[in-house]
Amino acid sequence: MRLAQKGRYAPPPELEPAAQRVSQLLAHWPGVKARAHWLLGDETVVDGADFYFGQEEVGHIHLDSEAHVFIGKAGVDSLVSLGLARRFHWSRDIAAFQIRGQRDVAHALWLFELSYERCRGLSVAGLLARISQYAAQGARRAG
Numbered sequence: 001m002r003l004a005q006k007g008r009y010a011p012p013p014e015l016e017p018a019a020q021r022v023s024q025l026l027a028h029w030p031g032v033k034a035r036a037h038w039l040l041g042d043e044t045v046v047d048g049a050d051f052y053f054g055q056e057e058v059g060h061i062h063l064d065s066e067a068h069v070f071i072g073k074a075g076v077d078s079l080v081s082l083g084l085a086r087r088f089h090w091s092r093d094i095a096a097f098q099i100r101g102q103r104d105v106a107h108a109l110w111l112f113e114l115s116y117e118r119c120r121g122l123s124v125a126g127l128l129a130r131i132s133q134y135a136a137q138g139a140r141r142a143g
Contacts, residue, residue, distance in 0.1 A: 002055045010036035012049035019065040019099045022108045023049045029116060032058065051112065053119040059112055065099040069111045071118060075127045082135045085111060110134065 012034045015023055027034035037048035037060040048062040059069035071079065073092045079085040084107075085095035099108050118127055 002057070006035070006050065007038060007043045010046065012036055013046050013063065015049060015061060015063065016065045016099075018101050018105055019061050019067075019108075021102070021105050022067070022099060022112070023051075023061055025109060026051045026058070026112055029053075032116070037062070053116055056119040058115045058119055059094075061099065061108075067097045067099055067108050067111065069095045069097065069115045071095050071111070071115050071127070072124065074124050075114060075118070075131065078128055078131045079111075082131065084131070084135065 012023060012027070013036060014020060023034065026032055031053050033052045035050050035052075036046045037050040039045035039047040046063075048060050050060045051058040057070050059067060061067045068088050069085070070093060076085070076087055076092060076095045079095050080087050085097050088094035088096040095111055097104070097108055097111055099105070114122075114127060114130060117130075122130075
């Protein structure tokens with residue numbers, strides 16, 4: 001969803017410690033805007049933190065620490081096949097990853113970085129190359 005469609009602004013909420021660390025770091029990336037993620041269809045209930053680059057959503061982290069990262073179908077297919085993320089059940093373009101603890105912070109940030117770079121113009125071929133390189137380096141499997 002584009003930033004202009006998200007409704008009213010509210011600051012992002014405090015998340016569980018590991019997810020909060022990811023949120024804090026993302027909010028400081030150049031050009032990234034952080035804000036509350038509303039419960040679908042209800043701007044009175046905060047359900048996490050959204051991250052945008054310009055008008056494009058990079059992704060969001062729910063209050064239960066599940067990250068939804070906008071990567072595109074080809075990228076998500078690659079991540080899922082390599083065990084580096086799960087497919088979000090409502091969209092083939094979104095990778096899902098549960099941030100369970102501090103050991104998950106680096107992997108979550110890497111997933112968000114893929115989306116961030118996609119928003120900044122990284123080609124699908126470039127995205128797939130980064131995923132392959134990460135997997136070849138012995139990256140951790142998604143839980």
